[in-house]
Amino acid sequence: MSSTEKIRLLIVSGDLDAIKQLRQQLQAEKTVEVVGHAVAALEAIRLTAQEKPDGVCIDLEALGSEGIAICEAIAARLPDLRVVMILPHGNTDADLMRRAMRAGVRELLVRPFNAGELVESLHRAQHLEPKPDEGFEAHRQHEPEAPSTGSAKRDGGAPHVAPAAIAPEAKHGTVLTVFSAVGGIGRSTLAVNLALSLKEATKGRVALVDGDLRFGDVGILLNMRSNRSMVDVCTTPGNADVELLDSVMLSHYSGVRVLLGPLSPEFGEMVTPGALSMIIRALYERFDYVVVDTHTFLDESMLMLLDVSDKVLLLTTSELPAMKNTKLFLHVTEMLNYMPDKTLLIVNRHNPKGRITPADIESSIKHPVYAVIERDDKVTSEAAQTGQPFVLHQKAAPISQSVNRRATQLVAPPSNGTGPKRRLGLFRR
Numbered sequence: 001m002s003s004t005e006k007i008r009l010l011i012v013s014g015d016l017d018a019i020k021q022l023r024q025q026l027q028a029e030k031t032v033e034v035v036g037h038a039v040a041a042l043e044a045i046r047l048t049a050q051e052k053p054d055g056v057c058i059d060l061e062a063l064g065s066e067g068i069a070i071c072e073a074i075a076a077r078l079p080d081l082r083v084v085m086i087l088p089h090g091n092t093d094a095d096l097m098r099r100a101m102r103a104g105v106r107e108l109l110v111r112p113f114n115a116g117e118l119v120e121s122l123h124r125a126q127h128l129e130p131k132p133d134e135g136f137e138a139h140r141q142h143e144p145e146a147p148s149t150g151s152a153k154r155d156g157g158a159p160h161v162a163p164a165a166i167a168p169e170a171k172h173g174t175v176l177t178v179f180s181a182v183g184g185i186g187r188s189t190l191a192v193n194l195a196l197s198l199k200e201a202t203k204g205r206v207a208l209v210d211g212d213l214r215f216g217d218v219g220i221l222l223n224m225r226s227n228r229s230m231v232d233v234c235t236t237p238g239n240a241d242v243e244l245l246d247s248v249m250l251s252h253y254s255g256v257r258v259l260l261g262p263l264s265p266e267f268g269e270m271v272t273p274g275a276l277s278m279i280i281r282a283l284y285e286r287f288d289y290v291v292v293d294t295h296t297f298l299d300e301s302m303l304m305l306l307d308v309s310d311k312v313l314l315l316t317t318s319e320l321p322a323m324k325n326t327k328l329f330l331h332v333t334e335m336l337n338y339m340p341d342k343t344l345l346i347v348n349r350h351n352p353k354g355r356i357t358p359a360d361i362e363s364s365i366k367h368p369v370y371a372v373i374e375r376d377d378k379v380t381s382e383a384a385q386t387g388q389p390f391v392l393h394q395k396a397a398p399i400s401q402s403v404n405r406r407a408t409q410l411v412a413p414p415s416n417g418t419g420p421k422r423r424l425g426l427f428r429r
């Protein structure tokens with residue numbers, strides 16, 4: 001962009017009055033053009049993809065922790081984007097600032113500020129080095145430095161924090177999310193058995209998360225009950241507090257740690273996309289594998305979850321409605337710029353004598369079939385009735401061996417020998 005061109009700015013805030021005020025502040029500015037505004041994550045992501053702005057101004061005051069998650073999502077899609085985050089007056093939360101900078105924020109601006117200061121932040125953000133694409137290897141070399149708004153405060157201006165304050169990214173495990181575009185297809189069954197199988201295969205640290213925020217079945221499939229769930233982590237100040245998270249998670253006898261979803265559907269909305277994203281982040285920093293079950297509708301929580309996932313295991317069957325919706329979902333992943341190999345298509349309940357073959361599915365859906373899991377009503381139903389997952393209790397069954405093969409395949413290093421791909425920012429595609 002030449003110096004004469006305007007910075008095309010998107011404003012993201014949960015407060016329409018704040019958006020109006022920012023628009024008014026910037027009206028007279030010759031170097032900035034506001035190209036749109038969004039009040040929620042999905043809208044922000046959609047507008048960023050559509051308008052391709054040069055900068056985004058995220059109002060953390062109105063959005064809370066969700067602002068960080070939004071920032072991660074959009075910064076991962078457009079790594080050169082200048083993201084300026086607005087913090088409430090008097091904010092000195094160093095941890096929040098670190099997280100903001102890690103999420104891709106180039107400049108922090110504390111209220112009150114004038115239009116000139118915002119514009120200056122946007123220009124300054126342009127000259128900062130973009131985040132490295134491949135994870136945070138560069139920052140691993142450095143000790144974390146506590147950011148200080150005080151020392152960064154310019155004469156009479158709004159405080160800002162330079163990217164030197166970015167803390168090193170903690171080591172993270174692999175997030176595997178089991179999703180499907182239609183319900184009742186076997187997501188929970190696969191998520192549960194896959195987590196157990198990964199534990200057996202790797203002896204590593206495996207977490208299983210019930211991300212079906214309305215009607216989660218993970219607890220019932222593992223015969224585990226508790227009056228605590230991820231809602232406790234979301235409603236307690238200091239979201240995703242590690243000790244709290246640890247105390248809420250259950251220990252299955254296999255060694256897998258389990259985080260139950262909301263115990264009742266009405267609590268589902270208490271798990272905001274921001275909170276869910278923070279929980280997953282806290283988990284992937286501590287576990288080698290995080291397997292996540294989901295619900296089928298593509299709301300903001302699911303979008304955040306899919307974004308943060310290393311692989312999306314997309315279940316379908318050979319039934320026409322399932323295939324149609326799977327195809328539609330794959331179209332969404334294209335719009336989200338996911339790499340094709342992020343989504344692994346799995347045909348579940350396959351009947352080898354059926355009319356439609358995996359090859360037919362592949363050519364109809366136009367996505368490679370990664371794996372086929374056979375239909376086995378007896379074994380799956382017995383497991384569901386007893387809470388004894390088949391990979392542990394019916395090891396010889398072909399369906400158990402199929403799931404075990406998938407687990408081994410997923411943990412195997414890529415054949416090109418380059419090792420597992422690192423995350424793009426916090427969000428890998």
Ligand SMILES: Nc1ncnc2c1ncn2[C@@H]1O[C@H](COP(=O)(O)OP(=O)(O)OP(=O)(O)O)[C@@H](O)[C@H]1O
Pocket residue numbers: 180182183184185186187188189190212215217296348349350373374375376377380381384399
């Ligand atoms: N490979 C399979 N063969 C036969 N039945 C299966 C298979 N996989 C899952 N099932 C059965 O399908 C039903 C739905 O499975 P599950 O609850 O895992 O699906 P889901 O996609 O999580 O459903 P929901 O949308 O209700 O969350 C269950 O009765 C389960 O035992």
Ligand SMILES: [Mg+2]
Pocket residue numbers: 187188189212216217293
């Ligand atoms: Mg389910």
